[in-house]
Amino acid sequence: MKPETQICVIGAGLSGLALANTLLAEGRDVTVLEARDRPGGRVFSPQGHDLGPSWIWPHNRRMQALLDKLGLHRFPQYATGRLVFEDAKGAIRRDLDLATMGGAWRVAGGLAGVAEVLATRLGNKLRLSCPVHSIAQDAGGVDITTDDGPLRAAHAVLALPPRLASGLGVSVPDVPTWMAGHTKLVATYSTPFWRDQGLNGDAISHRGPLAEIHDASPADAAEGALFGFAHPGAAREPGFQDASLAQLARLFGADAAAPGAVFFKDWSADPATASPADRTPPTGHPAYLPLPPDGRLIFAGTEAAPEDGGFLEGALAAAEAAHAHIAAIVN
Known part of the structure; x- marks a missing residue:
């Protein structure tokens, strides 16, 4: 044929x-x-x-060339201020001068x-x-x-x-499949209020349900946004969203408990991305x-x-x- x-x-x-x-x-x-x-x-x-x-990242020459070709704007990941750290027992530190994604760029509009x-x-x-x-x-x-x-x-x-x-x-x-077993959550706010506290939006938590959090606000800071990667399997637990917002409030203050909107995607539940084997992520890259x-x-x-x-x-x-x-x- x-x-x-x-x-x-x-x-x-x-x-x-x-x-x-x-x-x-x-x-x-x-x-x-x-x-x-x-x-x-x-x-x-x-x-x-x-x-x-x-x-x-700066070494991503292909992506940079593609953005330039398509006329899409990139801007630096916000990295000014301190990181929040939460241990497995819930003890919190806010005195760490560290920006884990400093030097990265994001694309305006997503x-x-x-x-x-x-x-x-x-x-x-x-x-x-x-x-x-x-x-x-x-x-x-x-x-x-x-x-x-x-x-x-x-x-x-x-x-x-x-x-x-x-x-x-x-x-x-x-x-x-890299990151196919993960979930990502974004919470939006009227302003990136954590910046006024000297925080850069980064957080590392051994308690969860979010393991790693970053500032996801737009370049002009017209609104605030925080995103977090969940511990594997956490999004399949009842009350995941409520537990995530309670965690954001623990880490960044009471204002984080009431976002204007919440978005999240459990990639492990997406059959166009993940197989059942991907529900157990690899231990390293x-x-x-x-x-x-x-x-x-x-x-x-x-x-x-x-x-x-x-x-x-x-x-x-x-x-x-x-x-x-x-x-x-x-x-």
Whole structure:
């Protein structure tokens, strides 16, 4: 059967979107399939608040170049003031001159702005709410089954976590999906009031339910925002949100108990991100290795990047590697 599309990119996260834009600019026939009803994958910023990745670092040359290309503004993570530390028994210190994310940058309006621009440029080449159920290849192409029916492509790029690819019938190593077992919570306020107390919004807690907290306010401080990473599994406990707000009040004062809004995302419960195995996060950052092509199947996604694997920069590195392979084999 003749392929309906030259290259099918499965997954509209950062890697898939970046790769598809490059291929489309070269005049290649591309179709992008995404299970979610939005682009971005783990890049997710409801109302401008990042519930996925938040930071870009000075050494992230690919991300910096992409932001410049797209005309998106970055600003420094707030880092002036002291960190709050809470031990396992609830004892609190507020005298530590430490900013754990000092030197990082954030994207004005949220990182989802990157995905939105890239997705818009793809137009009708991007199909949202189109989960893939199985993939099978033969000598002439790749057969992909979706909710919209079958699709045949000459080549397929799997721009998604390897553990999800294995669920589609693809043979791939069991590679942990970075941060897939975590939950992120954002609480917003009328002002970043903790700054007036000489605090920078950073907190480390061994009591929880939030383990690590940071200032997530916009560049102009027109409102205040704190975000926290939950201890693994904490978000599945009853009363997680209430316990998180009580913790913010312990750490930053009574004003933190009454946010204007609360957003949180338990990534371990998202089937487009995590497998059941991801509910137990790795104890450290995995040493990601390149995933070599398998016939007509090409692997992208940040967990396929040996350089900055698991991070935004790794997603772009994986897209570069996939593009290089396609350029070498596809006329």
